[in-house]
Amino acid sequence: MKHLTFNGGYQFNFRGAPSAEVVDVSVGESLRFDLDAGTVTWVCEVAQGAHVDAFAVLARAKDAPEVCFVSPVAGTVARVVVGAAGSDEGGKVASAELGASDGAAGFVEVTPDDASATTSPEGMALDGSWSDQRNEARAAVARAGLWWRIRDGFTGAVAGLDDSPEQVIVRGLFTEPFFPVEEQLAVERSDALVRGLEVLDKLAGQQAPALVVVRQGMPKELSELVKVKSVEIVEAPARYPAENPQFLDGLLAGWSGRGSGRTWVIDLQDVLRLGDLATTGVYDVREYVALAGEGLSKPSHAMVFPGSSISHVLSGDRAVSGKGPVRVLLGGMLTGKSVSLDGWVTPGTRSVVVVPEHQKRRFLGFLAPGLDEDSFSYGFLSNLAPGHARGAHAGLRGQVRYCISCSYCEWVCPVGLNPQTLWKLGDIGEVEEAASQGLMRCIGCGLCSYVCPAKIELTADLKRSQEQYRQMLAEEEAAAGAA
Numbered sequence: 275m276k277h278l279t280f281n282g283g284y285q286f287n288f289r290g291a292p293s294a295e296v297v298d299v300s301v302g303e304s305l306r307f308d309l310d311a312g313t314v315t316w317v318c319e320v321a322q323g324a325h326v327d328a329f330a331v332l333a334r335a336k337d338a339p340e341v342c343f344v345s346p347v348a349g350t351v352a353r354v355v356v357g358a359a360g361s362d363e364g365g366k367v368a369s370a371e372l373g374a375s376d377g378a379a380g381f382v383e384v385t386p387d388d389a390s391a392t393t394s395p396e397g398m399a400l401d402g403s404w405s406d407q408r409n410e411a412r413a414a415v416a417r418a419g420l421w422w423r424i425r426d427g428f429t430g431a432v433a434g435l436d437d438s439p440e441q442v443i444v445r446g447l448f449t450e451p452f453f454p455v456e457e458q459l460a461v462e463r464s465d466a467l468v469r470g471l472e473v474l475d476k477l478a479g480q481q482a483p484a485l486v487v488v489r490q491g492m493p494k495e496l497s498e499l500v501k502v503k504s505v506e507i508v509e510a511p512a513r514y515p516a517e518n519p520q521f522l523d524g525l526l527a528g529w530s531g532r533g534s535g536r537t538w539v540i541d542l543q544d545v546l547r548l549g550d551l552a553t554t555g556v557y558d559v560r561e562y563v564a565l566a567g568e569g570l571s572k573p574s575h576a577m578v579f580p581g582s583s584i585s586h587v588l589s590g591d592r593a594v595s596g597k598g599p600v601r602v603l604l605g606g607m608l609t610g611k612s613v614s615l616d617g618w619v620t621p622g623t624r625s626v627v628v629v630p631e632h633q634k635r636r637f638l639g640f641l642a643p644g645l646d647e648d649s650f651s652y653g654f655l656s657n658l659a660p661g662h663a664r665g666a667h668a669g670l671r672g673q674v675r676y677c678i679s680c681s682y683c684e685w686v687c688p689v690g691l692n693p694q695t696l697w698k699l700g701d702i703g704e705v706e707e708a709a710s711q712g713l714m715r716c717i718g719c720g721l722c723s724y725v726c727p728a729k730i731e732l733t734a735d736l737k738r739s740q741e742q743y744r745q746m747l748a749e750e751e752a753a754a755g756a757a
C-alpha cells in the first residue's frame with residue numbers, strides 16, 4: 275500500500291447528502307454538448323439534420339483528431355451552432371471548426387430517437403476486436419470516445435496519445451461535498467474493474483502503476499485489488515481535496531518534479547467503462563452523478579445521459595424543493611460553476627448540487643449562535659458540535675472586509691502555502707517574489723477562499739498571479755531567444 279502524507283484540507287458536513295438510491299433518468303427530448311469545453315476544444319464532425327447511431331463520432335479534439343467525442347444515443351443532429359455564446363447564427367453551418375481562441379462557444383444538439391430510454395444504448399464502439407498492442411489499444415479507446423476522460427495530472431488537459439506516464443491515479447474517493455462514492459461501483463462490478471485496470475496498464479505502457487485512491491478503511495472487497503498486477507492502493511483521509519489530481523501529482527512527484535505527461539488521472543467509473551469496452555465492445559455512456567443539496571426535495575444518486583438538460587434531470591421526484599430561490603452548481607460546491615436550470619449536464623459531471631440562494635434571519639438565532647453555520651472559525655458553535663450536519667447555502671462565507679490576518683487560509687491549505695501573503699504580493703504585482711514563495715504550487719482547490727472570513731477571492735486572484743508569472747517567464751524566454 276502506497277503511503278502518502280496528506281496535510282491541511284477540510285472535512286465538510288452538510289445536510290442534503292444524496293441517499294444510496296440510484297435512479298435512472300430518461301434521456302429526454304435532447305442532448306447538448308459544448309464544443310469549447312475548457313480543457314479540450316472539439317471540432318464538429320457531423321452535419322445538421324444528419325442521423326447518427328449511438329457511438330457515432332460527433333466531434334474530434336482540435337489538437338488530436340484521433341481523440342473522438344461520440345454520440346451517447348442514436349438520434350438526429352438537431353443543431354450545430356458556431357460562434358459567440360448564445361448566438362444561434364451558426365445554426366446554418368453544418369460542419370465547422372468550433373471553439374475559437376477567443377473562447378467563442380458552440381454546441382451540437384442531438385434529438386434522441388427514443389426520448390424515454392433509460393438504459394445505455396446498444397451499439398458498436400469498437401471497429402474490429404480489442405488489441406493488446408499499446409498503440410492500437412490507445413487508438414481504439416480514442417475512437418470509442420473514452421480517451422478524453424484520461425487527464426494529465428499536472429495540466430488537467432486531456433492526456434497525450436504519445437505520453438509515457440510514470441504512474442496512473444485512479445480516483446475512487448471524492449471529498450468535495452456531495453460527490454458520489456465511486457468505490458461502491460467498484461465493489462459491485464469488480465470484474466469490470468479488474469479488466470479496466472488491465473486495460474489501463476496496457477494503455478499507460480512501461481508498467482506505470484495504477485494508484486487507486488480510496489478512503490481510509492476501504493471496503494474489504496477492494497483490498498483484493500492489490501493482487502492485480504501493477505495496482506497499488508492509496509488510502510486517503512476523507513478531507514477535501516484529497517483526490518485533487520494536481521495535489522496527488524505533487525505528493526507523488528515531489529512539487530519540484532512535476533511535469534506534463536508524467537501522471538495520468540482517471541476516475542474509477544471511467545476505468546469500469548474501459549473494462550466493459552475491452553470485454554464487450556460497448557460501455558455505459560451514462561454518468562453516475564450525485565443530485566444533492568438542501569434545495570432538492572429528494573437528494574439521490576442518478577444515472578444521467580451526458581448532455582441532458584438540468585431541468586429534465588431535476589424533474590419529477592428529483593425536483594427542486596420549491597421553498598424559495600436556489601442556486602444550481604454543476605461539478606461541485608468549490609470547483610464547479612453556477613448554472614441556470616436551462617443549462618446542460620456536461621460530460622464527465624459528477625455532481626449537481628442545489629442550495630438555497632440566501633440565508634434567512636433565524637428566529638431567536640442568538641440562542642445557538644452559528645450552530646447551523648459551517649465555518650472554519652472557532653467563533654461558531656458548530657465547532658463544538660462537529661457531528662451536527664450544517665446547512666449548505668449560497669451565502670456561507672461571511673462578510674466582505676479587509677484581510678484580518680486570521681491565518682485560516684494558511685492552516686487549511688493542503689500544499690503548505692501561505693495564501694494571504696501570496697495574495698498580498700500578487701496585489702502589488704510582485705509575482706516573482708510570490709513564485710519564490712510557492713505560488714506555482716497552488717492547485718486551485720478553493721479552500722482558502724472558502725474559509726476566508728473576509729470573503730477575499732484568494733483562489734481566483736492566485737490563479738491570475740500564476741498566469742502573470744507564466745507570461746513573464748515566456749516573455750523573458752522570448753527576449754533571450756531574440757538576443
Ligand code: SF4
Nearest residue numbers: 687716717719720722
Ligand atoms: S492557496 Fe491554492 S492550494 Fe492553497 S488552499 Fe488556496 S487554492 Fe488551495
Ligand code: SF4
Nearest residue numbers: 677678680681683726
Ligand atoms: S483567511 Fe482571509 S482574512 Fe484570514 S488571513 Fe487568509 S486572507 Fe486574511
